[in-house]
Amino acid sequence: MMKRTMMMLSFMTTINSAQANTINIGLDWATSVNLISPRSTAFEYTDHSVKQSVDGLFDVQIDYLAWRSVFSIKVDNAYSYGHDWGDQAKTTFIVRELVWQDEVTFFGQTWDATVGKVQIDWGVGYGYRLLDLFKPYRQNALGLVAEEGVTTVALSMFDDGGEWTGLYTNSGWNQQSATAFEIANEQQGVGVRRYGLVGQHEYQLIAYYDDVRQGLIGASWVTVLDQQWALHTSSMIQKNHKGYQQPSVEIAPITLKQQGHAWQALAGISWSSESGHNLIVEYWYDSRAWDHSQWQWAIERAQYLITIPATTTLAHSYAQGFQQANIVQHNLMLHWQWNLQAWQQWQGSNRALWLADITPTIDILYSPQDEGIIATQWLTYQWLDSGDKAVDLELSSRFFMGKSDSAYAQISDKYMMALTIRGRF
Amino acid sequence: MFNQHQQQYISHFIKLCVYIGCLFSSLAMANNTFSEPQVQQMLSTADSFRLRDDAAKVVSLVTLYQNNEVDKTRQYNVYTRANRQSLVVFKSAIEAGQKMLMLGDNYWLQMPKTRRPIRITPMQKLLGEASVGDISTLAWRHDYQASWHADEEISDITGKNVAAYQLKLTAVTSGVSYQKINLWVDQVTYFPLKADLYLASGKLAKQAVFSQGQRDGKPAVVAMTLFDSIQQSKKTVIEYQLIVPWLLDDKYYTPSFLSRSNTTDL
Numbered sequence: 001m002m003k004r005t006m007m008m009l010s011f012m013t014t015i016n017s018a019q020a021n022t023i024n025i026g027l028d029w030a031t032s033v034n035l036i037s038p039r040s041t042a043f044e045y046t047d048h049s050v051k052q053s054v055d056g057l058f059d060v061q062i063d064y065l066a067w068r069s070v071f072s073i074k075v076d077n078a079y080s081y082g083h084d085w086g087d088q089a090k091t092t093f094i095v096r097e098l099v100w101q102d103e104v105t106f107f108g109q110t111w112d113a114t115v116g117k118v119q120i121d122w123g124v125g126y127g128y129r130l131l132d133l134f135k136p137y138r139q140n141a142l143g144l145v146a147e148e149g150v151t152t153v154a155l156s157m158f159d160d161g162g163e164w165t166g167l168y169t170n171s172g173w174n175q176q177s178a179t180a181f182e183i184a185n186e187q188q189g190v191g192v193r194r195y196g197l198v199g200q201h202e203y204q205l206i207a208y209y210d211d212v213r214q215g216l217i218g219a220s221w222v223t224v225l226d227q228q229w230a231l232h233t234s235s236m237i238q239k240n241h242k243g244y245q246q247p248s249v250e251i252a253p254i255t256l257k258q259q260g261h262a263w264q265a266l267a268g269i270s271w272s273s274e275s276g277h278n279l280i281v282e283y284w285y286d287s288r289a290w291d292h293s294q295w296q297w298a299i300e301r302a303q304y305l306i307t308i309p310a311t312t313t314l315a316h317s318y319a320q321g322f323q324q325a326n327i328v329q330h331n332l333m334l335h336w337q338w339n340l341q342a343w344q345q346w347q348g349s350n351r352a353l354w355l356a357d358i359t360p361t362i363d364i365l366y367s368p369q370d371e372g373i374i375a376t377q378w379l380t381y382q383w384l385d386s387g388d389k390a391v392d393l394e395l396s397s398r399f400f401m402g403k404s405d406s407a408y409a410q411i412s413d414k415y416m417m418a419l420t421i422r423g424r425f
Numbered sequence: 426m427f428n429q430h431q432q433q434y435i436s437h438f439i440k441l442c443v444y445i446g447c448l449f450s451s452l453a454m455a456n457n458t459f460s461e462p463q464v465q466q467m468l469s470t471a472d473s474f475r476l477r478d479d480a481a482k483v484v485s486l487v488t489l490y491q492n493n494e495v496d497k498t499r500q501y502n503v504y505t506r507a508n509r510q511s512l513v514v515f516k517s518a519i520e521a522g523q524k525m526l527m528l529g530d531n532y533w534l535q536m537p538k539t540r541r542p543i544r545i546t547p548m549q550k551l552l553g554e555a556s557v558g559d560i561s562t563l564a565w566r567h568d569y570q571a572s573w574h575a576d577e578e579i580s581d582i583t584g585k586n587v588a589a590y591q592l593k594l595t596a597v598t599s600g601v602s603y604q605k606i607n608l609w610v611d612q613v614t615y616f617p618l619k620a621d622l623y624l625a626s627g628k629l630a631k632q633a634v635f636s637q638g639q640r641d642g643k644p645a646v647v648a649m650t651l652f653d654s655i656q657q658s659k660k661t662v663i664e665y666q667l668i669v670p671w672l673l674d675d676k677y678y679t680p681s682f683l684s685r686s687n688t689t690d691l
Contacts, residue, residue: 022690024521024690026518026521026522026537028538059538061522061537061538063690070538101685112676112682112685114685118540119539119540120540121539121540121541121684123541124544158675158676158679158682160675162679162681163676163679163681163682195680195681197528197531197679197680200530200531202544202680222544224530224531224544224546224547226546226599227546227547227548227599228546228548229546230544230545230546232544270546272546272548272549272552273548274548274551274552274624274625274626276552278549278552339552342551342552344655344656345624345630345655345656346624346626346628350655350656350657350658353491353656353658385497385519386497386498386519387497387498387499387500387517387518387519388498388517388518388519389518389519390519424518424519425518425519
């Protein structure tokens, strides 16, 4: 027994010395050709010709000892419709993460410390993750995105049932241009989180105070029911929020203001089958978004204001309602993905083995109150995969549809398409 | 007392009785040779040729072949411990940073460049890269109820004929990749020779053949070759490059710890 313990200790020593000499570097690149078809809406009249652009992204991840850094170079509009190559190009160097995470000991107690810029992703949903409290990470984006972390100082303690975390965050360190809404919602604050695992049930309890929301509490619960079914739910109440307020007078723009308390809730169920189908159905509510009557009022006002040259810009201002975390209050999402490799296995099919390299995905986001629809599809083909390097091709498209007076039908893009090639080595 | 003819009859009668006795005895043995504990012991011994310790680090190199040509390779480091708990760290360049945590029948997946452990159902785990389930399961005894089925002579991976026991394994936990397994073990050593692996649908998914070698001077399974029964052009070879006793801190088996960067050097 003693001998075995010594053996284990000696191997543990080995990993520590191996860590000291190990530097891991991962490289990713992606290029995306995008098509956007604009349309005139209640908020804006526009040229309807299809716009093309080419974007690029190069990521380097470097892990050394307890350090992780992820740097990106993002080139937007390397080519842009109506311009020569490079004329409209905008290159941004982005520190997505630069963080140190290791054990520290205070007063005889061992803690896991985090210091630096790091993504903190506590959300449990698919279509919307309301517990991504410090910086909302875009879900299911089309084209290329480089998400950034938040400046964080955190201490965690792990026990038999889960983890306690106390942290300070500041979401103001950004390299990418942000909207007025995002800038207004940059926050710094302190909080505590409990993550727990009881049997097959996972829960989170969060309390956080920052200078924008001035206090919030959040919770989540995730459980797996059986082989195929799983449930997830989360909710949050906050004391204040900043959002776009519609004017009480007719000739005035909307304004970004501190508003009162708000709450959000999300519930979802997922199902997967042996034949490779994965389904997720989610509903979420966000009291911060404009409700049905507010959107109808905004559309009616903008339709009137846009006809008068002096008030056209006032009509444009209503489109800022699209910048908020959720466009509408009530949201219903259906997600479907098909694993064709599993399907072939299930069918016992030995034909067209190349089909196993294709993954189709469809998301339907439905607004029950005004019957607006955002439909997105991805078709991903794994072109190369050797273990050392991989290249994927992805054809994606997003359509903004639904009733003509729905909020989604006022988005100035009728549809978007992207052909993306991604590589990793 | 008996004349010569009578003695011959008696001798033939005794021989006949012995033959019949042997026949019934062997028939009886054929139907009920081993008790359930004996078969489970066989299974435990077979397991020990793959994994001797409750807590261990297993370094596996997986080579996937298509039409006998290398299609892709993968490397996994598996940290397994008691109570069916495993942490799988994906080490190939294109999967670096990916991890899977298995706590009994509960599973989490951590994708590279995210800080988001995703809870997945047992079915979603089965739908993932098939070899993950194969490399993370190194013991049958915790997941399967075994029963003796037959004596057979089979060819091992070198083509040599070996007397084997065929065992039938039925899953007793919900998260396993294969619902039923027909396993052949050496009659003398109980070394695993080959296995037919069946999906929950009853379909024969793969056939596994085990390669014998030496680890720490003792006989051990050094590789497992999986032949795809449905897509017969596919073959997977899993080489166990390193199996050593290893005990990770408890926090590595906490789902929320998955996203921390200092697990990348595991």
